[in-house]
Amino acid sequence: MKHLKKALALTALMAAVNANAQTELTVYTAVEAEDLKKYAARFNEDHPDIKVNWVRDSTGVITARLLAEKDNPRADVVWGLAGTSLLLLKNEGMLTPYAPKGLEKLSLKFRDRDETPSWVGMDAWMAAVCVNTIEAEKNNLPMPTSWEDLTKPVYQGHVVMPNPNSSGTGFLDVSAWLQMMGEDKGWEFMDGLHQNISRYTHSGSKPCKMAASGETTIGVSFAFRGARLKEQGAPLEVVFPSEGLGWEVEATAIVDGTDKMEAAQTLVDWSITRQAMEMYNEGYAIVAMPGVAQPVKHFPANAEELIIDNDFGWAASNREAILTEWARRYDGKSEAK
Incomplete structure (x- = not known):
């Protein structure tokens, strides 16, 4: 002892x-x-x-x-x-x-x-769109295949995306759209998308989680979250828009x-x-x-081919101006912090 x-x-x-x-x-x-x-x-x-x-x-x-x-x-x-x-x-x-x-x-x-x-x-985490297949069928919504599709009137009120001022996923989306489309067309695209947005979240994961639970039909989010929720049994289609994917x-x-x-x-x-x-x-x-x-399951096999040639230096240098302009145009639909 x-x-x-x-x-x-x-x-x-x-x-x-x-x-x-x-x-x-x-x-x-x-x-x-x-x-x-x-x-x-x-x-x-x-x-x-x-x-x-x-x-x-x-x-x-x-x-x-x-x-x-x-x-x-x-x-x-x-x-x-x-x-x-x-x-x-x-x-x-x-x-x-x-x-x-x-x-x-x-x-x-x-x-x-x-x-x-x-x-x-x-x-690297890359953009993706989470679509609830049950809600899409119930609301008679076609499956989107491109970013441009999300501006169509049929999706009005059915889209949620992250606020880029609080979410890195939101910022990589906005930065990518401006780089892919050019600044004028990029803001024009976001004006059209804004008409269909029901709310902007302060989390990059949340739009996909909302789509998984049926709170929204479409959540602009990122591939990791969509793939994981789908693997867990959520009724999701993880869409990789054809124009290219923002990434970080x-x-x-x-x-x-x-x-x-x-x-x-x-x-x-x-x-x-x-x-x-x-x-x-x-x-x-x-x-x-x-x-x-x-x-990785539910990711495309050619993931690296889908991501854009991201100019991180440009994105970092213009970050403050981009976020200020985004907030001026769209912050009215952001959820409370």
């Missing part, structure tokens, strides 16, 4: 020592909530010496929070935020350049172009001013390992390391 008590006491002491030895990182993220649990658990399996305090919200909210904290940063690392947001933070001098181990294995599309990059990519890089960066640099670098190193890429590929068809991605 004495030996058992001593063993238990020693175990408790070692646990206390290990807890005290942990480095704590504050990490801001816009990763989907259910994926974040998985990512956190797998990172902690490899690095139990680092305790991560997660701060999660939508892309627009996290970006705004980081900008508001520019002179007094609270985050050490950003893991899973839109590349355009990280470009904006880089231009504000808010990121510490770092070349993680294995950088040379990443596609050039998935990293900051500086020799020592300020951010590195994880995966989910990326990682070190916030300038952190005093936990070694732990921050460890997290960024881990975020681009093959193990991490295989983990991202469980939900995303396109990942930053070529040769890793396997087909």
Whole structure:
């Protein structure tokens, strides 16, 4: 019994020592909530010496929070935020350049172009349209195949999409339309689409979730959410519009001013390992390391061929002006925050 008590006491002491030895990182993220649990658990399996305090919200909210904290940063690392947001933070001098181990294995599309990059990519999420097949039949609505289809009068009141001021998915849509169609025709398209919108949400996932539950017939969202809901049995058709798909890089960066640099670098190193890429590929068809991605159910086999040639620099530089103009034109249909 004495030996058992001593063993238990020693175990408790070692646990206390290990807890005290942990480095704590504050990490801001816009990763989907259910994926974040998985990512956190797998990172902690490899690095139990680092305790991560997660701060999660939508892309627009996290970006705004980081900008508001520019002179007094609270985050050490950003893991899973839109590349355009990280470009904006880089231009504000808010990121510490770092070349993680294995950088040379990443596609050039998935990293900051500086020799020592300020951010590195994880995966790509791409636009899609979620259509509730039961509601479409009930309302006698044809299945859309293009973005232009969504401006047809038959869809009036049946479409929900994300507000780009709060949702990264909303912004990638708006940015892509302006790039694909040109600015004049892009805004003209959005004027037509606005006539059919019942509301703008503050989450990129929500329009697809609403379509899955029958709250709306059509939700402009992203492929990952549509594929997952369809796999769970939702009566959805996941449509990939024929003109091309907006997309964004989910990326990682070190916030300038952190005093936990070694732990921050460890997290960024881990975020681009093959193990991490295989983990991202469980939900995303396109990942930053070529040769890793396997087909994902309910995604098109040619996913990379469908995404547009996205000019992230243009999108980041024009982000504020685009969001201001969008809000001026369309914010009246946004749901309350």
